[in-house]
Amino acid sequence: MTMWAANSHGGGSTSSVGRLTLVVVLACFVAFQCIYFNSFLAVLSTHRMTQAHAYLRNQTSNASSTTIDHPHDLYNISSATESTPGSQQLFEHSNTILLIEPRDDGDDIDEPYVPPSSPAFADSPTSISSPPTPTTPIPPNPPNPTTTYTTTNPPTPTTAPPKPPEPTTYTTPNATTTIAPPKPPLPALSLADAVLATSFHALFDRPDHAAISTTFPQATRGIVLSLHHAMVPIGASLVRELRALGNKDPIQVMHCFEAELPEADRALLLDIEDANVEIIDVCSLLVAADLLTAEAATDFQNYWLKPLAVLVSSFDEVMLLDVDNLFVRDPAELWTTPLYLDTGTLFFYDRVLNFNFWLNEAQADGRAYLRIFLETFPYTSFGLHPPTNPSQRLQDSMIYARHTAHEQDSSVVLLQKSKAGVPVLKILWHLATYQRHHGHPFSWYIRTRTSLSHYLTLRQTRGDKESFWLSFELGQVPYAFSPWAASVVAKPGDVPAHPDTLCGSLAQFVPTTNANDPAVLLFVNGGDVIDIVDTGTGASGGHDWDGRGAQLLADIPHHVTPRHKRHPTPAFGFRGTYDQTCLIGDGATALDESFHELASRRIRWAVDVAKRMEWQATIVHT
DSSP: OOOOHHHHHHHHHHHHHHHHHHHHHHHHHHHHHHHHHHHHHHHHHHHHHHHHHHHHHHHHTTTTTTOOOOOOOOGGGGGGGSSOHHHHHHHHHHOOBBBOOOSSSSOOOOBBBOOOOOOOOOTTTESSSOOOOOOOOSSOSOOTTTTTOOOSSSSOOOOOOOOOOOOOEEEESEEEEOOOOOOOOOOOOOHHHHHTTHHHHHHTOOOOOOOOOOOOOOOOEEEEEEEGGGHHHHHHHHHHHHHHHOOOOEEEEEEEGGSOOHHHHHHHHHSSSTOOOEEHHHHHHHHHHSOOOOHGGGGSSSSTTHHHHHHHSSEEEEEOOOOOEESSGGGGGGSSSHHHHSEEEEEEEOOOBBOOOOOGGGGOOOOOOOHHHHHHGGGGGGGGOOSOOHHHHHHHTTTOOOOOOOOEEEEEEEEEEEHHHHHHHHHHHHHHIIIIIHOOOOOOOOOOOOOOSSOOOOOOOOOOOTTHHHHHHTTOOOOOOSSSSSSEEEOOTTHHHHOOOOOOEEEEEOSSSSSSOOOOOEEOOOOHHHHHTTTTTEEEETTTHHHHHHHHHOOOOOOOOOOOOOOOOTTTOOOTOTTTTTTTTOOEEOHHHHHHHHHHHHHHHHHHHHHHHHHHOOOOOO
16 A cells, blocks of 8 residues: 555656646747747738838828920920029929820839820920829820720729839939930821921910911911011012012011011011011010010020021921022922922021031030930930930931031921921020020020110020031931032132132022932022122121122122032041132032023122111111
């Protein structure tokens, strides 16, 4: 009994210890599992809260967010004044809404969805009636230009919206810039809609502004001239010349403020028989439309008025002519040339001048300014993707190969605005109103008039001539040049001294694309031939008009450089005694006697107008 009791007591003690140990182990295991599971839940909860907070934070900050993809105001160059900060004007003109959309692209981080910006002109039929909620998908390419997207009962998307374009970083020799994604291309417009979109009122968002043309409201094609007081004699004689050649196109004469073209001058122009002329004060119009300040507008009392004249004209198809052109044939035949019909443009070349100036000027990295300008231009501000390469036309050109500092002669420019499109025209406005004040010069430094005083005042500004083709190149729209190089007519004494090199006024041949067609002279940009006022010296009242006319008649040229293709020329410093007007070694051929008759008639008409004018002491454009 005692033994059993002793054994029984010892075995019970051992069992109790084992059971206690088992309980402790089980308790520890359960506690460990609970701790592990709670930790897992905490991590998961923290991750979800982080996502939710990021999403809500994006939503909250988005309420007042606006993307600015315009580096400067494209409409009103008065934005440089102190009255309104530039940043505020940029905000006021921005039309892009930043939305936050969750993207199901496999990433754990919600990223902002940036929908396409509104079209460049305000009267676009595509609109967003109210800011969509964060769950409303906005198609990046609207399927129909007349579609209006609202947030009332939004349709349930069958597929997730495509990923929006990401910002792109561009590295230039001087800086690295990140640019917002460009706007998608606008849908193709009918001709009528394209004409409307590129009209003054739509282009500049001035639907309530007065009509541009009261004389030719229905005319879609016409001639545009830019002139001022001192050029009225050759301007009026050009109108007579065009009508004598059989031209029927309506003519709009553009000037900058009343003082530049006084009432007596306007009356004289309107009094020309069969003139079919309308006179428009471009600068007053742009000031009234709140597109320029009065002070800023005076900067266009020079050749830079020409780009603005194209934009303001009520004509869709514009033929811009210098008033010192002497035409041998009716320029209306240019409307039917294959080059113009194909592209809606027709440009003419300037002389090939191998100078290290302007677009051809070498920059710090050794490259020409043209290449840097093309690379750094703010394409996305105009709804365009930066191009991979320049157009083939530019790559094959003399200016791209650095053989010339000049590309275009702007004495005759044909341009169909509806075919050019809104971006090209807005780029032209940008070059004329902003770039010339803030960038490297494209072309000549020219003299401008700053008052009607007889004292000559010099002010440097940048020539307009390259702005036309540059607008198309930057806008990535095809454009056409005459296949023939610029020629010149002879100055007195050229032929006896150097019969294979002429040094006079520019001359252009009919731009036929068939080399077998006969070479036919079209016009001479003949300031030296018909300039009765002698604008190069600023002469005005009290002039011996008959004496000046007699001198011009005696100096009418009899030779012209033959039609030829562009080619490299001697570099600046290696031209010997020849100045930049000379076409060295390109030869000379006799002009037809009819040219002498046409030039004589034009000079006599200009003398007649000069005698009838009420002359003012004035400084003239050169």
